[in-house]
Amino acid sequence: MSPSQTPTIIIATRESRLALWQAEHVKALLEARGHSVQLLGMTTKGDQILDKSLSKVGGKGLFVKELEVALEEGRAHIAVHSLKDVPMELPEGFALACVMEREDPRDAFVSPHYENLDALPQGAVVGTSSLRRQVLLQALRPDLKIEPLRGNLDTRLRKLDDGQYDAIVLAAAGLKRLGLEARIRATFAPTAMLPAAGQGALGIEVRSDRQDLIDALAPLAHQATWLTVAAERAVSRAMGGSCSMPLAAHGTFTNDVLQLDAAWGDVDGQAPLVRVADNAAVTTLAQAEALGDAIAQRLRAGGARGAEPLI
């Protein structure tokens, strides 16, 4: 079938501004290729539970489940996700059709009064609910008081502006996508604040029996990003990573060589951070995942306590 004969592609999306931006972005790219596309907005459990830390209420799957039910029931055909929020193992019957070109993967420092982390006074209050950000911040500045911060991007910025925090740390990608780049006072070097696996990258999920949709989405794939995040996500899988494990994995891909850095921290802050790095020539997803597995083994050898690997 030519694109003009294909029925309308319906994108299931959460209704936060960031999720809608991401769905609209994919809609525009597909329309530019001749497809007809509609959005189906929905509210997920993760959007409803705003008063608890994500790690306490069931983790990443929370934002994804309702969208998968819509795909399962045929009410929608594809779902656009921030890959960072997508569990490594998709449920039976679902597949990642493609991974798109990555936005800035770094974390951003946002504050009304202070230029960067170093400028914060002793004991300043920093908002983040990410355990990864918490342990990395605490390693850089043990004096800081880290306070939970939940909600969508606008809510988080409002809480900062209300004076509840001296600074907050967010993904640069989300701020840039929403045109809020001006709020970024400083961007953390990955060496200081190693990003989360998949941060800044979008993935598109489909039912695995929809080869027609997988073919339609193939032109949206960005191979270098896909290889990079496959390695990062393999680290997370091999560590049994979840929202309740402070884990960072960040790859950079240059001239077919993938450089992969990872860090693990103890939730209680008792054990020191474990950091490892390695690189390999990579041209296939299997090679990228092998590098991720090797990095996870080195994290464990260095003292990181993983959960059971989710194989």
Ligand SMILES: NCc1[nH]cc(CCC(=O)O)c1CC(=O)O
């Ligand atoms: N966990 C929420 C989430 N999921 C994806 C992003 C940002 C965009 C991205 O990483 O692609 C954010 C916000 C944040 O971490 O500040």
